[in-house]
Amino acid sequence: MELLYTYETLKLEFPMSNIEEANFVILGIPFDGTTSYKPGTRFGPTLIRQATLNLESYILDYDIDLTEVKIADVGDLAIVAGNPLETIKRGIETIEEIKKINPKAVPIVLGGEHSMTFAPVKALKPKSYVVFDAHLDLRESYEDNPWNHACVARRISELRVKVAEFGIRSGTKEEVEYAKKAGITWVHAREYTLEKFIEVVKDLPEPVYVSVDIDVFDLSMVPSTGTPEAGGLRFWEVVEALEWLVKNKEVIGFDIMEVAGMELGDITALTAAKLLFYMIGMLSK
Ligand SMILES: [Mn+2]
Numbered sequence: 381m382e383l384l385y386t387y388e389t390l391k392l393e394f395p396m397s398n399i400e401e402a403n404f405v406i407l408g409i410p411f412d413g414t415t416s417y418k419p420g421t422r423f424g425p426t427l428i429r430q431a432t433l434n435l436e437s438y439i440l441d442y443d444i445d446l447t448e449v450k451i452a453d454v455g456d457l458a459i460v461a462g463n464p465l466e467t468i469k470r471g472i473e474t475i476e477e478i479k480k481i482n483p484k485a486v487p488i489v490l491g492g493e494h495s496m497t498f499a500p501v502k503a504l505k506p507k508s509y510v511v512f513d514a515h516l517d518l519r520e521s522y523e524d525n526p527w528n529h530a531c532v533a534r535r536i537s538e539l540r541v542k543v544a545e546f547g548i549r550s551g552t553k554e555e556v557e558y559a560k561k562a563g564i565t566w567v568h569a570r571e572y573t574l575e576k577f578i579e580v581v582k583d584l585p586e587p588v589y590v591s592v593d594i595d596v597f598d599l600s601m602v603p604s605t606g607t608p609e610a611g612g613l614r615f616w617e618v619v620e621a622l623e624w625l626v627k628n629k630e631v632i633g634f635d636i637m638e639v640a641g642m643e644l645g646d647i648t649a650l651t652a653a654k655l656l657f658y659m660i661g662m663l664s665k
Contacts (some may be wrong), residue, residue, distance in 0.1 A: 383477050385470040388455045394437060394447045397598040402452035404660055405478050405485045409492035409499070411459045411467050412640070414528040417607045420640030424649070425456055425490040426562045427641050431653035439661040445655060449664045452485070454478070463630035464527040466497045471499025475633075479503065486663060488656070491637030493606065495529040497591045503537050504633045507585035509533070510625065512618055513593035516566060516608035518549035518558050529606065529638075537562050542590075544580050546621065547572060547596035547613045569596075569611055577621045581629065590625065590634040590659075592618065594652050604641035615651065619658050626662050632660055 389408060399405055408425025412413050415421060436448040457474055461464035475487050494517060501509060511517075511533060514619035518537075526535065530626035537543045545566035559566055567579050581588075595605045625631060636659075641653045 382605070383454055383474055385408065385458045385474050386455045387458055390426055391453045392451065392560065393433050394451060394550055397450040397452045399437050399452045399454065399478060399481045399485065401450055402482060403450045403664065404452070404487050404488055405482070406451065406453040406488045406490065408456035408490045409459065409467070409471055409496040410456050411464065411492045411496050413464055414464045414493060414495060415521070415606045416523070417564060418532070418605065418640055420604060420642055421491060421606055421638055423641055424639035424660065427644070427646050427649035428636065428639055428652045428656060430519060430644055431646070431649040432649065435653055435657055439657060442480050442661045442665055444661045444664055446660060449660060462521045464525070468496060468499045468527065471496060472503045475500050475503035486659040487633045489635035491635060491639065493636045494531045494532050494593050495527055495636060497532050497635055498535050500633050500635060501541060501589050502539065504589055505598045506541060506589035506632055508544065509536050509591065510581060510584070510588055510593040511543070511545050511593065512547050512548050512613070513545060514547060514569070514595040514612060515607065516545060516548055516555040518551065518555040518564070522614035527581065532650045534558065537564055542584055544584060546577060549611050568596055568648050569613060572613060572617065574617070574620055574624065578624055581625060584629065587630040587632040590622065590631055592634070593635045593638045594636060594648060595638055597651060601651050604646050605638045606640055615654070617656070622659060623662050631663065
């Protein structure tokens with residue numbers, strides 16, 4: 381089945397499923413158009429896929445071999461360079477196409493700038509949006525662009541999706557005020573614990589969409605990202621939160637965003653690839 385806006389790229393190493401039969405459908409969105417600091421998110425999807433080649437498909441913790449999970453990889457979205465909104469529209473259309481072919485498939489988006497997360501959220505219509513991020517991303521507009529990466533959580537909250545943010549350590553006074561006004565809960569990286577996470581997410585309406593901005597991790601693990609920030613979360617902290625979430629809530633899609641980089645073996649991509657495997661693993665249990 382051909383999708384309108386995608387093209388083949390480097391694939392995961394596994395025997396791949398087709399969209400019709402897949403439990404998971406991977407789509408890369410290699411958009412890098414509003415990056416304000418470190419460029420390279422256009423290479424994120426390729427770098428993550430390449431980094432997976434280094435990983436065992438068997439996940440010790442879950443006793444699951446991902447070669448036995450039905451995963452389709454539809455390649456990357458044909459982006460419209462420099463135009464986040466047009467690219468988002470193509471992303472929405474593509475995810476809607478995937479869901480039309482296979483309503484049960486869980487879409488997985490690999491980014492790409494965080495602005496692109498609007499596409500799967502708009503297409504999948506979750507009731508809640510759980511995001512791990514160093515940044516609030518609640519600006520009305522940034523650099524005169526409401527579709528800038530710094531505005532994505534705000535655009536999503538405007539869809540009347542309930543937003544909860546974790547690992548935050550960067551934002552403006554206006555963003556904090558907007559969060560309060562809009563009923564958005566956020567937990568500072570300094571105060572983050574699994575207990576606090578559960579306390580916030582346990583009452584969120586379902587279904588839930590999950591977004592991981594790779595910059596939620598401490599910058600020592602993820603130096604190759606658009607806007608790295610010191611003082612982030614550890615790998616297992618995020619994995620354990622996600623495990624609780626998928627066990628207790630219906631998760632209908634997820635993404636891993638803001639992986640930038642210029643070379644193979646990039647450690648940020650290795651972190652993202654490992655997280656990708658864990659997320660597919662925990663959702664397959
Ligand atoms: Mn961020």
